[in-house]
Amino acid sequence: MTSIVPKEQSSESKKELSTEEHEDFRLFGLIAFLIADGMTFAGFFAAYLTFKAVNPLGPDAIYELELPLPTLNTVLLLVSSFTFHRAGKFLEKNEAKQCQKWLLITGALGLAFLISQMFEYFTLPFGLTDNLYASTFYALTGFHGLHVTLGSIMIMIIWWQTRIPSGRVNNENKFPFEAVELYWHFVDGIWVVLFIILYLL
């Protein structure tokens, strides 16, 4: 009978890490989640593109999009990605005040995006149930807006947590900051795709 003990018990591998420690893979988990989230958007995009390809709108259906506002929105989000990055630089240098300032700007940009998006909703000539494209438009931008809302709230939480001296996010414990930043860049990237597909195509 084969013995219970594995044939080759290697001993060389104990050098770097003991079994009780491991890398921090929380960011890895987040990336996996964002891939999943991205697939939801991909599904929506696919649906929209198929609708466009095979279901032409009736002659009386209204589906007109203006460019200025969404272009502004794109700029807002792109800038906010940059400001978030700035905040991160300051966190690394342990300059909490500066970091908080840039976070606040990022949050404000997010908020501005949402307000401008709302404004667009109210000025559009079509409503949710008017026609197929209209519905898809609202579903897509609404789902994205939900992400921005969530992100803005998390930015505010991070902003609160980076304060000195009692905040919990600092140079040693950067994970929450990095997570929100990654998420924010992701939401940003989705917007760019969305902008191209919905407004430019």
Added chain:
Amino acid sequence: MTISLKPSNSPPEKLQPSGWLKYLSFSLDHKVIGLQYLVCGFLFYLIGGSLAGAIRVELISPLSDFMPREVYNQVLTLHGTIMIFLWIVPVVNGAFGNYLIPFYVGARDMAFPRLNAVAFWLIPPSGLMLITSYFINGAAQSGWTAYPPLSITTPAAGQIIWILSVLLLGGSSIFGGINFIATILKLRRPGLKLMQLPMYCWAMLGTSILVVLSTPVLAGTLILLSFDIVAHTGFFNPSLGGNVIVYQHLFWFYSHPAVYIMVLPAFGLVSEILPIHSRKPLFGYTTMVFSIMGIVVLGLVVWAHHMFTSGTPPWMRLFFTIATAFIAVPTGIKFFNWVATLWGGKISLNAAMLFSCGFIINFVLGGITGVALAQVPFDVHVHDTYFVVAHFHYIVYGGSVFVIFSSIYHWFPKFTGKMLNENLGRFHFIITFIGFNLCFAPQHWLGLNGMPRRVAEYDPQFQIINQISSVGALLMALSTLPFLWNILQSILFGDDAGDNPWNALTPEWLTSSPPPVENWEGEAPLVLEPYGYGEKDSNNT
């Protein structure tokens, strides 16, 4: 960066309930969660099976006389949904995955224990919600596929509850998938290479990739569908300009990979069980790994084979025919490797082994009918008939459920420290195998000769065959009795199993039965050759 987390960052000992109560708690122990999945899934199996019983009773006579027609549709929708989302998927992934994967990678727990517990605890409430919908306003009645516009025009309450619970179950499965990927890739014990992992890890890695890539699409689709029902948008509603085919594409983009989510983990489990009970190494480890990944990739690009009669253009039908048929190649590799694993072994004909071999036989038949279905011209005749019903029951029941039983016989000693009665197990196998084939083999004929699926009434010429099928279902139902009795009496009076009753080499057997909370006393063993069976000296070729 490395941080020093205690891998099982569970609450202080005294806060955790002990004894059987811990199985009802928000436990973070992967072994507890695994068993929670298993027991919960099995309870849903009994419910789903009872519904199948109701279907088979209705079909004893050609008239719709046992239950009202609406109820029949509700029953078959619930049956399909429960069996897939609350039994097979949670058990082959959640139950065995949670129990075994941390052992296999040499960790004390999963990567995200809290997320893990959340993923499990999403299941019972959504399952109960789904079932109670039947008693409130009537459950959904548009089949587990919920094709619009039918799902938009049937009573809304049941359909919305159905959507909600499937969304929650999908969420649970995504959380689980993320956790498995992180655990397998990141939590491996130092010194353990990917190509040294037991095959089940690879199967779960592949499955989890499919889960993460495809489940969100289903979620998005169902959200759109719920808008159509609640807010009267027109995504899938042709009377408002929508397109019903887009729903089918999106739905099957998830639901075809979902069938591999149901079967790849089962492949993994069989790969663990066969070598141990035939005392031979797993044949062709490397090709097994590549075939899993091949199935994952191909599985993502074959969805439209469910839509051959949906008015898809010819080029699309052709592409999906070829892509689908090619899945037989990586799948075939696995089956030939398993047979080669048996070849020349010293096979113990115990219940675990028998169920695994039953799986091979049943799945090959189901796979062959699958390849036939993949051929467009063949499919235009048998699509949406009992031929399809036979195909997928051969695979989900003859495949996945057989493997689940096999795995229970195999790992029960580890879970509980008690042995199951092998003779009773063999008896269970024989009754199940006969009942199963009696129930589903005749359905091929039904489909070819003109009986559509999802009907409560049918042409009287099909009555005899339907009755044979119902007898088979009765046998299957009866076969659960020896199984349950076996479990019960062995928990109460079973023989002690010892730590390693099968003399196995995989890591979960290298600890006590049942294992301690931290999985091992001291450091995790480093198992570089999980399949190092076989006698080198006896000079065979």
Added chain:
Amino acid sequence: MPKLSAILTLTLSLILGVAGVWIAYNVNMLPVSASINAPVYDELYRVLFIIGCILFIGMTALVIYSLIQFRRRPGETGDGIDLEGNISLEIFWTAVPAIVVLFVGLYSYDIYDRMGGMQPLMHDHSGQMDNQAERVWGGIGSGPIESSSTKNSSSLPIELTAMQFAFIFHYPKGDIISGELHVPVGREVNLKMESKDVIHAFWVPQFRLKQDVIPGQPTILNFTPTKAGNYPIVCAELCGPYHGGMRSNVIVDEQEDFDTWLKENSKESI
């Protein structure tokens, strides 16, 4: 020894192959074939059945043989042979299924083409082209077999409207509305289908044809009945509580009988 086992394997495979073919030719599981593409379908079915039988019997035999031959005998301890893999075997059983599958795929492409699946849908048979703007979705078009063997070169256009829970046929020629489908033997029928509410499916098992009837998207199905008789039309897509009762008949008549039926029922003189 190796020679002996090679011979043995070869004979067994031969027996297996013969058994597969024998079964496929002696077990008939299909209803009568009553349309021009039904025999083509049956040809494909037979090939698939042969391959399936060989594979299934072969695999089952291997498993059962292994279980018996290599079972652990009483009192035996110890392990099986230490055999971890074999490259040439792996290549062999990757290549063989790949070839089989490729063959099946190409063959079924050919069958599909012969059934008319690859033809452009709106063949200008009857001269009445549909409105350009209207999209017609896939189905089975008119294939070469139809045009070559039909005595009547012009196809018979019929419109099918499906609703919960009935099929309604409309004959533009004569403006007939009928709950049953009447068609003559040997003439191509051009069925244009649309649904009023949910998805249904038009299926005649004896014709080996099925096509979903989709709301908002007309579909086309062309077929040529070859055998007079009365066959069921079955709705094959779940469409609500009475889905199981949504059935009708297709009555395939000889040309003369069909003409009388047409004459008796038409609202306008033809």
